[in-house]
Amino acid sequence: MEDTTIFYSSVSILFLIFVFKLWFQPTARRRKNLPPSPRPSLPVIGHLHLLKHPMHRTFHNLAKKYGPIFSLRFGSRLVVVVSSASAAEECFTKNDIVFANRPKLLLGKHIGYNNTTLTLAPYGDHWRNLRRITAIEVFSSNRLNMFLSIRRDETKRLLEKLSRSSSQGGFSKVELKTMFSELTFNIIMRMVAGKRYYGDDVEDEEEARRFRRIMKEAASYGGASNPGDFSPIMNWIDRGDFKNKVVSLSKTFDEFLQGLIDEHRNKKAGLESTNTMIDHLLSLKESQPEYYTDQIIKGLILVLLLAGTDTSSVTLEWAMSNLVNNPEVLKKARVELDDQVGQECLIDEPDVFKLQYLQNIISETLRLYPAAPLLVPHLSSDNCTVGGYDIPCDTILLVNAWAIHRDPKLWDEPNSFKPERFEIREGDARKLMPFGLGRRSCPGSGLAQRVVGLALGSLIQCFEWERVGEEKVDMTEGRGLTMPKVDPLVVLCKARPITNNVLVAA
Numbered sequence: 001m002e003d004t005t006i007f008y009s010s011v012s013i014l015f016l017i018f019v020f021k022l023w024f025q026p027t028a029r030r031r032k033n034l035p036p037s038p039r040p041s042l043p044v045i046g047h048l049h050l051l052k053h054p055m056h057r058t059f060h061n062l063a064k065k066y067g068p069i070f071s072l073r074f075g076s077r078l079v080v081v082v083s084s085a086s087a088a089e090e091c092f093t094k095n096d097i098v099f100a101n102r103p104k105l106l107l108g109k110h111i112g113y114n115n116t117t118l119t120l121a122p123y124g125d126h127w128r129n130l131r132r133i134t135a136i137e138v139f140s141s142n143r144l145n146m147f148l149s150i151r152r153d154e155t156k157r158l159l160e161k162l163s164r165s166s167s168q169g170g171f172s173k174v175e176l177k178t179m180f181s182e183l184t185f186n187i188i189m190r191m192v193a194g195k196r197y198y199g200d201d202v203e204d205e206e207e208a209r210r211f212r213r214i215m216k217e218a219a220s221y222g223g224a225s226n227p228g229d230f231s232p233i234m235n236w237i238d239r240g241d242f243k244n245k246v247v248s249l250s251k252t253f254d255e256f257l258q259g260l261i262d263e264h265r266n267k268k269a270g271l272e273s274t275n276t277m278i279d280h281l282l283s284l285k286e287s288q289p290e291y292y293t294d295q296i297i298k299g300l301i302l303v304l305l306l307a308g309t310d311t312s313s314v315t316l317e318w319a320m321s322n323l324v325n326n327p328e329v330l331k332k333a334r335v336e337l338d339d340q341v342g343q344e345c346l347i348d349e350p351d352v353f354k355l356q357y358l359q360n361i362i363s364e365t366l367r368l369y370p371a372a373p374l375l376v377p378h379l380s381s382d383n384c385t386v387g388g389y390d391i392p393c394d395t396i397l398l399v400n401a402w403a404i405h406r407d408p409k410l411w412d413e414p415n416s417f418k419p420e421r422f423e424i425r426e427g428d429a430r431k432l433m434p435f436g437l438g439r440r441s442c443p444g445s446g447l448a449q450r451v452v453g454l455a456l457g458s459l460i461q462c463f464e465w466e467r468v469g470e471e472k473v474d475m476t477e478g479r480g481l482t483m484p485k486v487d488p489l490v491v492l493c494k495a496r497p498i499t500n501n502v503l504v505a506a
């Protein structure tokens, strides 16, 4: 009898302690004012079943129902989606350090050298060092100017290729997606390793084929999300298939990158240049061998290839699609070019700075078709608040830049392509964020603007462009990490009378 009394008393006391803790502990979960969330959240998968491509449109529709700050469960992970400029600003000003982390996902573990690359590394000394190195060795004006001849040469090769396709005098049909992709890959690979892997004039066709195969496979994982990242049970259902493929790709990729470094280390004869990013990093290694390890160098090459190629080439493709759909804009851009650059010489990169309308076309393209519509996922490293809601530590943050760029409260006729809006300073920095905001914003924006500006300006200066039929180019987004067009852009192109002269002179 006495035992039973002791047992019941103990259980009652424990129960009271539990209730007391729940009641008075301010951080207790039930007291958290989390952002609104769709119901129900299913066991194991949470809201994963709601995720339909394109994701930025799905989130935009959810934001109409649940507001500009809402939350979801991806399996067991809490995700907050922000779709207003003011909330995004709060994330990247007041809470910038808190959100300066990245979630750790399977792709980052295997392909991204255990999340140690610039794009994936957690906020801290290592990430700061990588930003510092790239700010000096890759993105500084000095380095960008040093590599200008590469951008000029690759742009000229693109123009010559187009000029050959339209040499019959009339309009000819051209597919631009592949050409833009080759342009940006060749630019980055020549900066990094002095190599061209696409188009004519490829030195080692076998090596180039290998590289192209690896990049194609890497791109195929871009649009794929891995449910196993959010719910371990999914790994069991998938039987590790996704992981096995990723591990195998990471080995092939790593071997390839190691080969590039070894070649430069041994200064293989016949290399186009010894003034590449790999050479610079290897020379820094001599004074700081513990920091400039091969893995750090491979990680940097990887990041430049994955973050710096498709982003610029899809932007070019969207820009050209907008121009053929809006011939009056194309005409106005050509008038500006003929006025400012003339018809005797080919446009050069420094000219882009004085071509305000051309720059407005690029801004308007990035507004309507940001290459990273949800930026890159961030992760909170502490509790914080956004828009009055509590955001717990370890929450994944997605910022819907695509939705912010089309918010009717911020933009007049938000869905129309109107570069003129930037003449009246409609595009102030807080509402236009194709490169992100705050500490983790894109360090390659200067390079991207130079590549896109020179290529687009040259295409407008040298060719007439028309749609293939009466119908407008379909502007639907396809699937992929860097918002591609659903159909690759095919247009009609005809060399202008000045083209041959300026190409020969250049």
Ligand code: HEM
Binding pocket: 118, 119, 120, 303, 304, 307, 308, 309, 311, 312, 315, 370, 371, 372, 375, 376, 377, 434, 435, 436, 437, 439, 440, 441, 442, 443, 444, 445, 447, 448
């Ligand atoms: C039109 C072209 C480009 C667009 C739209 C773009 C956009 C972005 C965005 C939205 C982010 C993420 C910002 C965030 O985390 O909130 C980012 C990060 C990054 N971008 Fe770009 N980018 C472009 C071109 C480039 C180029 C050319 C390079 C380098 C060659 C580059 C390198 C990077 C890197 C390394 C990061 C990660 C930064 C970090 O986590 O600290 N990007 N970019």
